[in-house]
Amino acid sequence: MIKTMRISAAIAVLGAIATAPAVLGAPDSQVQASDVATSSPFPSTYRPRSDVDTAITNATILTATGVRIDNGTILMAKGRIVAVGKDVAVPSKARVIDGTGKWVTPGIIDSHSHLGVFPAPGVDGHADGNENIDPYTAHVWAEHSVWPQDPVFTKARAGGVTSLLVLPGSANLFGGRGVSLKNVPAVTVQQMKFPGAPYTLKMACGENPKGRYGSRGRAPATRMGNVAGFRRSWIDAAEYARKWDAYDRKRAKGEMAEAPKRDLGMETLAGVLKGEILVQNHCYRADEMALMVDVGHEFGYRTTAFHHAVEAFKIADLLAEQGTCVATWATRWGFKMEAFDAIEENAAILASRGVCVAIHSDEQRLIQRLNVESAVALAAGRRAGIDIPQEEAIKWITINAAKIMGIADQTGSLEPGKMADVVLWSHNPFSVYSVAEKVFIDGALVHDTANPASIYRSDFELGQKVGVE
């Protein structure tokens, strides 16, 4: 029955996406429909910067494929990784950077950020991350709030961050769509949008939605109210998808049919039911995550990742079995009831039980130091008798984050053919002393501590006495 639901929803949703072309009866509307997650009225205009081909030699390389290469070389050309290994031939025309004593990792990826939507300075005029006047705002898109001049993008780049998932806040049950960005200086958000990245839907369990709305005398006021709100919406979404499905069937048979009216929120939810929009569910407690897994089963969607998920360690096996990732911290705990059981060992326990786990930031200072946060998690694991090798732990802030964002085929690990998103670290990246000396995005050097004058300052910072890093 679940399967039937999933299939019918998937078929039904095809029509939902084929918006204008379907109305016009374009024969290829279904082709366009299959593109729901990546097509957008706000298409990416990101263009990789051009730079010379580059080789980093003699470095310790953590590839994020579970491998550590000592005295290795990585070669980047035309924006892509060409080769990684001990015996890599370096073309004579390539820029060669001596990585002796230094470390190379993939570009750091933050799977949970609010840069741009809650930018600095944090003034009211900038607070664009939470459409918190209604718990059901699947219709809003974070990309319409991103301020590319947020000076923290540069600071994150200085911490090695090359890609990030910017999500709406967690005040609402359905917060809206998130957007994956390449962390490059830009004037428009389209210039930052990660090309081909799927859309994601932010959902939130627990204290935030029930607290936000219950205190205003409206639903949801309780956790059971939260779950009821989710279920009612998925019922609506399935119905919406069925209407479009019926319309598409008639069109396919050449019959006259009037297209149902588009609904932005339902389009997003229907995209989830089709499996093209990834679910990013803010959820702290183990019992709530287990319930949300069942809600997914009831309506035929799978949660890509539980975010924060501070109690995920209590249901590691369930999450492993579901193939649901966890994006979490190591150091944050106790700021509210549902975070009271957060432990530093969370990531290590999950990793040891086969769960795909990422260390995320959710804040402006932490995004600059996801490597140190991971080191805290590693040390806590070791204290608990769980010794995760560093070549595995680097996945927490690279390839696993990329999986959560649906871009793991393009970035997140150092493998030939992938985007050359690369960081050269002064020390072992898990050391507090480590500095991201050079950061490459698509093979272009976008941050270089050897050339401080080249470090980008946002428009906001011009003419102001800003701090040096």
Place this chain on the structure above:
Amino acid sequence: MTRHFILAALATSAAMALPGSATAQNFAITNAHILTPGPVGEIENGTILVRDGKIVAAGRSVAVPAGTNTVDAKGQIVTPGLFAVNTALGLVEVNSVDGTIDGRTRNSRISAAFDVQYGLNPASVLIPAARLGGVTRAVVMPDYDDGNKEREAPFAGMGAVISLGHESAMLYRPGIGMVLELGEDGAARLGGSRAAQFVQLRQIFASLKVQWLPDNDLGLSEADHNALLPVVTGKMPLVVIVHRAADIRQVLALAKEYPLKLILSGAEEAWQVAPEIAAMKVPVLLNPTSNIPSSFEQIGASLRNATMLKAAGVEIAISGNDAGHRVRDMRYNAGIAVSRGLPMAAAIEAITLAPARIFGLADKVGSIEPGKQADMVIWDGDPLEALTEPVAIYIDGKDQPMQSRGTLLSDRYKNPG
């Protein structure tokens, strides 16, 4: 059922591991790489002798009396216990649960007279969590409650220094400083302008020269009046939370009119006025990772603030990432400051001896020197590294339990089944 067995076993072993509430106050640590950070500096292959909870000797050739219990540090690093600043330890359990928060008041009659010593909760689960990060003493500071909009509250009140020792007296030294916030938030409580706040401060200080009057027009209660007397005479430090360089200059100017014993806190733009701060010998409590231009008074926030201040000769103490649950992050923050040029020895000092000195306790704690309380941590690596963990922690010479609510949760769930 299996789980119950394991738990029972854990409980038993944990109880046994508790150091008999520290019979071992007379002992020696041998083969230690000691970062003192007193005048003798670093001691490799040293011995620390502890008697009655105090350090009696620390050096390369310390004679250990026969029959003394010894702990072999195996060449690992031993530091003084970390001394945290800007904490609310014992005043908060869960930030979002008001009933657990005692670090602030809406009472309009209690401002300067607010005294954290009466609100401390030794049973707080935050204490073992911080202690597992090597923290043995902490400055506990009051905060502001802005729930009462009618309340004009220039001062948050008085802080205290606590001990984080397991089953030992928590209050170590009350009345260690008066907290005053300036800048945007401070001014917001006094009509919304810095210009008003400095006028009011001068009026308050001037009013302290005469007897308190019940009908004074400053809104100052008698308790507040009396609490401020040691501040204007320089007997109690005035801890000023401030961010903008211009505001720091204004505070320094005020300290030239009154014999204030100033301590700056936050101070994100302090690097811009470092020579002036150094000239007045004013210490600074800061978080080196506070580099976000999160308001217009912190546009100059910099990862190098700690480094630049130290280079200018300013005494600094480094805090954690919040006042409670993340106090333990203070050593990582010190390490991050090192990555931006702060000398290693200065970073260690900024989380041990410097805060003790700033709060007038350097004769008791903050370093591994004869005569001091035996607050010490043995580390399995570089103490500033997040990859490093404490191996043993001593407070007043008592071996501390290596356990927190967090480690118990981990133990319960870390194995399948």
